[in-house]
Amino acid sequence: MSMSTQCPNPSSPVTTSAEIAAAAAAARDWAAWRAPSADRPMMVCYNENPFGMSELARLAAIDAVMRGSRYDFPGIVRLQGAVGRYMGGAADNVLLTHGSSEGIRAAVEAFAGPRVQFVIPELTYGTGADSAGRNGMTITRVPMLPGWKIDIDGMRKAVEDWYGPSIVYFVNPNNPTSTIADCAKLEAWIREERPTTAFLVDEAYSEFVTDPSWRSMAPLVAEGVRNLVILKTFSKFFAMAGMRLGFNYAHPDTVRLMRDRVAYDGMMKTCISSATVAAALAEIEDPEFQRESRAMILESRRILCEGLDRLGIAHLDSQTNFVFADLGRPIAPFVKHMADEHIYVGRPFPPADTFVRISLGSPDDMRWFVKRLEAFREKGWV
Numbered sequence: 001m002s003m004s005t006q007c008p009n010p011s012s013p014v015t016t017s018a019e020i021a022a023a024a025a026a027a028r029d030w031a032a033w034r035a036p037s038a039d040r041p042m043m044v045c046y047n048e049n050p051f052g053m054s055e056l057a058r059l060a061a062i063d064a065v066m067r068g069s070r071y072d073f074p075g076i077v078r079l080q081g082a083v084g085r086y087m088g089g090a091a092d093n094v095l096l097t098h099g100s101s102e103g104i105r106a107a108v109e110a111f112a113g114p115r116v117q118f119v120i121p122e123l124t125y126g127t128g129a130d131s132a133g134r135n136g137m138t139i140t141r142v143p144m145l146p147g148w149k150i151d152i153d154g155m156r157k158a159v160e161d162w163y164g165p166s167i168v169y170f171v172n173p174n175n176p177t178s179t180i181a182d183c184a185k186l187e188a189w190i191r192e193e194r195p196t197t198a199f200l201v202d203e204a205y206s207e208f209v210t211d212p213s214w215r216s217m218a219p220l221v222a223e224g225v226r227n228l229v230i231l232k233t234f235s236k237f238f239a240m241a242g243m244r245l246g247f248n249y250a251h252p253d254t255v256r257l258m259r260d261r262v263a264y265d266g267m268m269k270t271c272i273s274s275a276t277v278a279a280a281l282a283e284i285e286d287p288e289f290q291r292e293s294r295a296m297i298l299e300s301r302r303i304l305c306e307g308l309d310r311l312g313i314a315h316l317d318s319q320t321n322f323v324f325a326d327l328g329r330p331i332a333p334f335v336k337h338m339a340d341e342h343i344y345v346g347r348p349f350p351p352a353d354t355f356v357r358i359s360l361g362s363p364d365d366m367r368w369f370v371k372r373l374e375a376f377r378e379k380g381w382v
């Protein structure tokens with residue numbers, strides 16, 4: 001069946017109904033600020049977006065549920081185009097995935113083969129290495145530079161010392177460190193286009209960057225570089241962690257390689273829930289929501305970083321929606337004290353054993369958090 005012979009969806013949208021308005025009001029109430037409690041703890045541990053989906057996205061998702069008996073092929077086609085444009089390319093550069101986690105696995109498997117080495121910084125997001133391990137690859141962890149910076153030269157040396165193909169994976173800006181890599185060095189390396197080196201650059205947090213020296217590697221895709229995949233998620237900036245949507249952005253030939261490794265192998269190759277597609281479309285075509293979402297996160301970052309600075313608690317230069325703060329001592333007691341306040345911070349990230357990762361909540365969350373830190377200081381806990 002080709003797209004041109006496809007039936008239009010016969011149901012009409014129902015976004016004006018009283019039920020939908022009531023559901024939207026309930027969602028707003030759910031999102032209203034309250035002091036953390038056992039019933040509603042402050043979750044600053046998973047780098048989610050505290051502001052939630054835009055109201056339009058919520059309405060669109062509810063509307064899609066009303067029509068949930070239909071496959072949403074037209075919506076998927078529209079979303080592929082919108083995502084392609086968002087990244088500066090086209091629909092055929094885009095593979096939609098069930099969260100970026102599926103996209104990371106599909107990308108790793110697309111470049112898998114005998115004697116493939118998987119090169120990562122010592123401290124980065126773990127899903128890539130998990131997939132590589134399951135696919136029998138040798139995992140080479142390159143130590144970080146002082147200040148927990150990614151050592152691009154060290155990663156390059158690991159690739160050059162290996163007799164066989166390499167996959168280079170890392171996050172930029174990085175999780176959990178929150179800092180950016182040397183983008184000029186990285187870009188020059190990718191531009192060499194060695195056929196035995198594939199780059200998986202995870203730009204999950206790119207929308208939160210303010211450092212002018214950072215740049216996305218996405219323009220290289222539009223220029224035709226093949227051994228490069230930009231990994232993206234809708235879980236962070238777009239506040240859709242529970243809706244499960246990500247995408248891989250790459251040369252169309254590379255997209256075809258990865259396409260066989262995602263969950264659904266039908267006509268569209270990938271088939272995302274219609275509620276998720278509707279919400280994503282509402283947000284990716286809404287520059288006002290994007291501007292506001294970013295501004296709020298940057299405000300939360302300012303409040304938390306200024307609070308840490310006032311207390312003399314060192315932290316890395318955050319370019320993300322979380323902050324990596326150095327307590328100067330093992331973090332387990334701090335994590336416990338915060339949990340007693342119904343505040344959940346990130347888990348330990350060895351070998352950075354004295355660092356705690358604090359995801360950004362709303363500005364009110366962060367004001368509350370800083371007050372707890374001040375109280376902890378009086379008790380000698382920080």
Ligand SMILES: Cc1ncc(COP(=O)(O)O)c(C=O)c1O
Nearest residue numbers: 099100101125175204233235246
């Ligand atoms: C760098 C990075 N990539 C991917 C993901 C996973 O994204 P998703 O929720 O879309 O699977 C995360 C989640 O924390 C992340 O930090």
